[in-house]
Amino acid sequence: MSGVLVIAEHRQGALREATLECLGAALSLAPSLGGQVTAALLADDPQSLAGELQGRAHGLKLYAHPELAAYNPELYLPVLADIIAASQPSLILMPHSSQGMDLAPALAGRLGLPLVTDCAGLSWSDGALSVQRNVYGGKAVLDLALKPAATVVATLQAGAFQAPPAGAAPTASDRTALTELAPRHARRFLEYLAGVVEDVDIAEADILVSVGRGIGGPDNVPQAQALAEALGATLSCSRPVADAGWLPKSRQVGTSGKTVRPKIYLALGISGAFQHQAGMNNSGTIIAVNSDPRAPIFQVAHYGIVADMFEVLPKLTELFKG
Amino acid sequence: MKILVLVKNVPEVAEAELEIEQGALDLEDLEMVVNEWDNYAVEEAVRLTEAAGGDVHLMTLGGEDDEDVLRRGLAMGAHSATHLCDEAFEGSDPTTLARVFAAAVKDGGYDLILTGVQSADLGQASTGVLLAQELGLPHATMAIALEPGAGEVTVTRELENNTSEKVALPLPAVVTVQSGINQPRYVSIMGIRKVRKMTIEMLEAGDLGLESQALGREASSVAGQSLALPPVGEGAQMLTGSLDSVCGQAAAILREKGGLA
Ligand SMILES: Cc1cc2nc3c(=O)[nH]c(=O)nc-3n(C[C@H](O)[C@H](O)[C@H](O)COP(=O)(O)OP(=O)(O)OC[C@H]3O[C@@H](n4cnc5c(N)ncnc54)[C@H](O)[C@@H]3O)c2cc1C
Ligand SMILES: Nc1ncnc2c1ncn2[C@@H]1O[C@H](COP(=O)(O)O)[C@@H](O)[C@H]1O
Numbered sequence A: 001m002s003g004v005l006v007i008a009e010h011r012q013g014a015l016r017e018a019t020l021e022c023l024g025a026a027l028s029l030a031p032s033l034g035g036q037v038t039a040a041l042l043a044d045d046p047q048s049l050a051g052e053l054q055g056r057a058h059g060l061k062l063y064a065h066p067e068l069a070a071y072n073p074e075l076y077l078p079v080l081a082d083i084i085a086a087s088q089p090s091l092i093l094m095p096h097s098s099q100g101m102d103l104a105p106a107l108a109g110r111l112g113l114p115l116v117t118d119c120a121g122l123s124w125s126d127g128a129l130s131v132q133r134n135v136y137g138g139k140a141v142l143d144l145a146l147k148p149a150a151t152v153v154a155t156l157q158a159g160a161f162q163a164p165p166a167g168a169a170p171t172a173s174d175r176t177a178l179t180e181l182a183p184r185h186a187r188r189f190l191e192y193l194a195g196v197v198e199d200v201d202i203a204e205a206d207i208l209v210s211v212g213r214g215i216g217g218p219d220n221v222p223q224a225q226a227l228a229e230a231l232g233a234t235l236s237c238s239r240p241v242a243d244a245g246w247l248p249k250s251r252q253v254g255t256s257g258k259t260v261r262p263k264i265y266l267a268l269g270i271s272g273a274f275q276h277q278a279g280m281n282n283s284g285t286i287i288a289v290n291s292d293p294r295a296p297i298f299q300v301a302h303y304g305i306v307a308d309m310f311e312v313l314p315k316l317t318e319l320f321k322g
Numbered sequence B: 001m002k003i004l005v006l007v008k009n010v011p012e013v014a015e016a017e018l019e020i021e022q023g024a025l026d027l028e029d030l031e032m033v034v035n036e037w038d039n040y041a042v043e044e045a046v047r048l049t050e051a052a053g054g055d056v057h058l059m060t061l062g063g064e065d066d067e068d069v070l071r072r073g074l075a076m077g078a079h080s081a082t083h084l085c086d087e088a089f090e091g092s093d094p095t096t097l098a099r100v101f102a103a104a105v106k107d108g109g110y111d112l113i114l115t116g117v118q119s120a121d122l123g124q125a126s127t128g129v130l131l132a133q134e135l136g137l138p139h140a141t142m143a144i145a146l147e148p149g150a151g152e153v154t155v156t157r158e159l160e161n162n163t164s165e166k167v168a169l170p171l172p173a174v175v176t177v178q179s180g181i182n183q184p185r186y187v188s189i190m191g192i193r194k195v196r197k198m199t200i201e202m203l204e205a206g207d208l209g210l211e212s213q214a215l216g217r218e219a220s221s222v223a224g225q226s227l228a229l230p231p232v233g234e235g236a237q238m239l240t241g242s243l244d245s246v247c248g249q250a251a252a253i254l255r256e257k258g259g260l261a
Helices: A018-033 A073-087 A098-111 A217-233 A239-243 A309-320 B037-051 B064-078 B094-105 B129-136 B187-196 B243-258
Strands: A003-009 A037-043 A059-064 A091-095 A117-125 A128-135 A140-146 A152-156 A172-177 A188-194 A205-211 A234-237 A262-267 A285-290 A303-306 B002-006 B009-011 B031-033 B055-061 B080-085 B113-114 B139-150 B153-160 B164-168 B172-179 B199-203 B224-228
Touching: A003 A018, A003 A073, A018 A037, A018 A091, A018 A117, A018 A152, A018 A234, A037 A073, A073 A098, A091 A098, A098 A117, A098 A152, A098 B129, A098 B139, A098 B153, A117 A140, A117 B055, A128 A152, A128 B031, A188 A262, A205 A217, A217 A234, A217 A309, A234 A239, A262 B243, A285 A309, A285 B243, A303 B243, B002 B129, B009 B064, B031 B037, B031 B064, B037 B064, B037 B113, B037 B139, B037 B172, B055 B064, B055 B094, B064 B080, B064 B187, B080 B094, B094 B129, B113 B129, B129 B139, B129 B172, B139 B164, B139 B199, B153 B172, B164 B172
Parallel strands: A003 A037, A003 A091, A037 A059, A059 A172, A091 A152, A117 A152, A205 A234, A205 A262, A262 A285, A285 A303, B002 B055, B002 B113, B055 B080, B080 B199, B113 B172, B139 B172
Antiparallel strands: A117 A128, A128 A140, A140 B224, A188 B164, B009 B031, B139 B153, B153 B164
């Protein structure tokens, strides 16, 4: 019972960044856990994806099979179960991503292991894991001390942990060509679909005027559009605005939308949930307008205004008009 | 098609001032609403049965007041509902919740089980997939489209960075529903009043053949927990003063940082 197992993630021929963040978390936790960090990579051609894992884990286990080109929990679970039975890790880490949310509960459920998801902080003392989670839309922080357990499965919030520098750990790797995968699989991967064609590319904009659910409805969108025009800016939005069809999906900022880094990101009526933050927190200057002084957006913004956005919008527009 | 949807009541927190009482959120002054993702799941289930026939059954696990989340779903067009209500459930982690739901589902004969991607309060994004494991069913998370076919369903799963994937699942299966999959219908107070008389099945732990030591805090993987509010003022420099002054300051920042004239 020791060490950390990180389940590497890849898609369409590229390793996913978030895997490196898990390795960073694993390497900083490993000393207190008393063990090594092993990354498991299941792919059609794992060697071609393993480059960035080199020097960032003590051990690298590569599993190759043509059917592992795309993620499928039905194929992953038996392979992972074997690795876990053989290596008995104290902790299994993966990103809280579309894959991690699909896989981690399945793995924990299948093997009867305790599960804790979307962790923004991890610590280990007296043989048990403690984690920090952002809850209630990022407005509160929950500290959880888990009961001691032989193995725990945890997923990590995107951006909460740093990727380690290459060379942080010497890596010994071994490769297993899987001849046979699970005999019956229920779920079948069919195809990837690219996002809808864009009207404008918000990732190209120097200034984004971004609206959240606080915009209230489609009738108010022109007010934000007017400010965007006065500033020579582009209009973007949070997920609920795109979900409701008030702005096209191509305007959505965040983990499931686009990652943007404009010179200025002006967030109006956006609470700042982590899935949104992950898409905009590297913007040059972030200005947030929100009527709630406790809105999490103020934790990432450089400048904050506590006000009704419908009072700020026309005033600001006026200041830049003609 | 016979569809089960899990729906949860959650506190509306976006505009509320949160208060913490003894390490937990004080719910006293908070409005309870249907979990956003579950609302999309109910709408999807109702649409599937409207198109191809069948029944939608709802299930919630919660306190007595949480019955309204079921009434709301019935008003949207669901046909029946079960309320799992027992003090023994309190403090359960998702693994235990999944076990309770599995016991309640057991011989339900559902073709499809829908849950939300996550509950807005704790955002664990676990219960649906754990339930699938308990029931030995295939699953897919983060559905932004569902196309039922003969004995299977094709699910479009939303991935990161504006991409998605299509997967096929044989039925019965568990699918977690992402927001934006549809536009949920509006529910009026009148609509809820109309379903006031529909009977809701009430079940306790004993009815499910579950022992209380296999439930709640005792069975949970959590030994202790505490909730805190992040300190205010950490982070942004707040612009203060009259509305005119604040907008003036913001304009100056926009000009300087954005290189505007
Ligand atoms: C798998 C997954 C992926 C996701 N991907 C994304 C993503 O890519 N992008 C994304 O944005 N979200 C994403 N989300 C959703 C995310 O969790 C939040 O639900 C969402 O970001 C909330 O959007 P919001 O801030 O606009 O709305 P809310 O959280 O409802 O906040 C509205 C805010 O507006 C403020 N407000 C209301 N009225 C006014 C007014 N008149 N003036 C000023 N302020 C006002 C309120 O105080 C509040 O802070 C994802 C969720 C999941 C589960
Ligand atoms: N107490 C509950 N009652 C009904 N459904 C629930 C409950 N808890 C979780 N769920 C369902 O499981 C989904 C995911 O929740 P969670 O794993 O808590 O994020 C929710 O969207 C609901 O569909």
